[in-house]
Each structure stands twice: as C-alpha cells, then as structure tokens.
Amino acid sequence: MVKPAQGESVLSRVVRIFETFGPDTPALRVTDIARRADLPVATASRLVEELVGHGWLRRDPDRRVRVGVRLWELASRASPTLGLREAAMPFMEDLHAVVGHHTQLAVLEDREVLFVERLSAPGAVVNVTRVAGRLPLHASSSGLVLLAHAPADLQEHVLTGPLDAFRRTTLTDPARLRRFLADVRRTGYAFCAGFIDEETTGIAVPLRGPGGDVVAALSVIVPNDRNARTQIPALQAAARGISRAMGNFSH
C-alpha cells in the first residue's frame, strides 16, 4: 500500500525490537534483542540507544534494556481502551467485591482476546490470563462473547480455521462452536465451566458502546461449582452500568 522509502525499514526494525519484549522477557541485553529481532548487533545497539534517549526504552544498572515508562504513558493517555477502562473500573470494583474472584475486561484485537484490565484478590482461583495478555477467541468465555458478536467474516475465519484444544472441554468442533455462539447471542452470556482450567468457570457478557455495538467483554473467573451460575445476574447488571457510563466518555 505504501511506497518503499528509507523510513519504513527503520520503523519495521523498531517494531521488531519492541516485539522482543514480553511478560517473560521484560529485560534483555542488546545482543539478545538483536538476535530475537534478527538485526545486526550494531543496528540494534544504535536504535536501542536512540530509543533510550527518547525514554521509549530504558537501561537497568546492569545494562539490560526494558520498555520505558514513557511509551506506556504515550500509549495509555490516548489509548482507545482508556475511556473503556475508566467507565468500567467502578463497576468492576463493585462486581469484584461481590463475586470475590477475578474480574476482567477484554477487547478483540487481531483476531484474539486482549485483556486490558483485571481485578484479582489474593487467594482467588487459578487464572491463566494477565493484563495485556492474549487468548485465542474460541478458548475462553471472553473470547466466545467477542466472537459471537464479531463480524461474520471473522466468525467464518475462526470456524473454518484450526481450533486448537486447550483442554478436553475446548470447543474444537465447528458445528458445536457455531451452536455455542448462537446460544451466547440468545442468552446474553457465555458460561464456560472448566474450559481453561478444570477448577474454574469463566462467565462473560458483552459490553455495548454508545452505538449499541459490542466493544468489549466483561468476565469473572469463579470456582467450577454449582454456585457459579448465581453470578450471572450481577455480571449482566454491571455490564449495563458500564455501557451507560461509556456514553459519558468521548470516543
């Protein structure tokens, strides 16, 4: 789409440098960055040096490099998720206080679920996700809600693509997944007992933006027992409150 120019390759290299960092690799040596980003060490070193100068990366005393707080600030203060998070947090806190387990906010990003906020109590049940973490759309309650309300072409892409099994309970059969998505649309929630972990149940509901379209999923991760279903009304009520509050934020 864009004409090749000298700037593009620099920017691609910078993107690759940032892709080398993750939750398990928050601090890296320049040689590791170069190897992971497939760049000559001299190139990586020069770009890292300049990114440190801009505060987008920072150096530990042991010379290892991390993502800088400045980049988080730039990304956060104008992020499309900030208005969503600000609208959602008061309701998420109430929900979390009542349910007493993980309460999460997730959006659809690049055909995956991206978790943008999570409230957790010490001692809560197992939860594989984390803030800024991802899961495939068909695997979790949040993903199934987002997929159920996604554009038809994205649904078809997922339904006709490989459906990897996380556990025995993962919806890997396209016909069963299609029925599940129809149920999510009909009932207004996704109830996923033991989908990610045998011990837990994920329950997710859609969050609608001011235009009525689904913009996020609100979910709780509770113990996989017969009380789990009793959380659904609280979750649905919180979702309505957030949707109403979002009308007060600019988007």
Place this chain on the structure above:
Amino acid sequence: MVKPAQGESVLSRVVRIFETFGPDTPALRVTDIARRADLPVATASRLVEELVGHGWLRRDPDRRVRVGVRLWELASRASPTLGLREAAMPFMEDLHAVVGHHTQLAVLEDREVLFVERLSAPGAVVNVTRVAGRLPLHASSSGLVLLAHAPADLQEHVLTGPLDAFRRTTLTDPARLRRFLADVRRTGYAFCAGFIDEETTGIAVPLRGPGGDVVAALSVIVPNDRNARTQIPALQAAARGISRAMGNFSH
C-alpha cells in the same frame, strides 16, 4: 551521544507523531498531526500509514487517527510498572473500599509525577489527575513523597528551580518546601490539605521496593475536613502490604 544516521531522524519523527496525541486530543487528522509534529504532510502521511500497518496507530471510519491498542499492549506487557500495578491493585482495592475516595499509584518520571493507576468511585471528590497524567513534583502529596525520597541532585534541581503556584497553598518557598520534605521523611507521609483543590486533601505514603528504595507513591484524595487524618494508618498499612507483595514479583 549517538552518531547521526539516517535512522535517527525517522525515529525522532515517529516520537513527535506520538507526542501529538493526548487525553484531550485522542483522535487527529493527518494534517493536524503534521502541523503539531512540525512535519511535511506527505512525511506525516507516509509514517502514519506505516504505523497503522503495524497497529501502533489506527484509523477511525472518519479517517481520523488514534493510538493503536497494539502499542498499549507492547508497552504494558513488559512495562516496569506492570509488576508494581499487579502487586498494588489488591491492596488499592481494599484501601479504596475503606476510604471511599480516589486511591492512586504514582511514579517519578522525568522529574514529574506520573499517575499509573487510579481507583475512583462515582461521586468521589474532585481530582485533577488521571491515569497516565502528570503533575509537577512540588504540587501534590504524591509528588512530595517522591521528591522527599529522590536523589539529592533532583531535590536540589527542584528546590533551586521555579516553583509554580497552583493555588495559594502550593509550596513555592524553597525553605518551606525543604522543611516539608524533611517532615515527609520523618513522619512517613505527606499530608496536603487544600494543595490542589480547596475542597480536598491529598495524603501520600512511599512504597518501597524489594531493595528498600522508594519506587512509587500511594495516595488517597479525600474531603478536606477533620476526618482526613484518620485515613493515614490505613494508607500506611496498605503500603506495607504492597511492598511485601512486590517482593514476589520479578523486576
């Protein structure tokens, strides 16, 4: 420090493009970006196009451009503040439930206070800050705690520099500010009645990392009345819990 090369100027332009976005300007036209970043429209247009391709920016249906969720994700999943936030949030929730007013987490960044997390109840008192927002160090309780524990050269820089007044109560006299900072170190908290807004009191305490150094400030914004001081013990207890929890996170 670095030798000029063709890559550097591209990166500087990209940094300038991202600096044009903010809480009040989350969506901009390319011509506005070009003007604010002092770039030719063709250059801005080409870089914006490439950044959209990488998901670092995104385009609204009306062609306006926003910061992309992908950049937030990259910045968040490896951010030095993520471990801090994860350790702090359960305690901040408890504190927020008890105090019933804004509960905030802030770090020192570029000689300013950067707020990295905030819990607010609907109907809470006035609060000028927001997530990813900044304040000068001498103006608020969080800043005064961070300044009181900052390296000596940063303290001298602030004490000998201009001390802008936000309100009548702002500490603009260097001798008074120096005494205030000594009090913060001695008492273990900054108590700022009416510093930012006549109706509110900010109270902040230091959060110590695993090495014992102050890495953040925990604060509450409560009504400016005689009950404000009763919140100090809850704040100090939460800070101790967060510091202990931080020992369990990798940094």
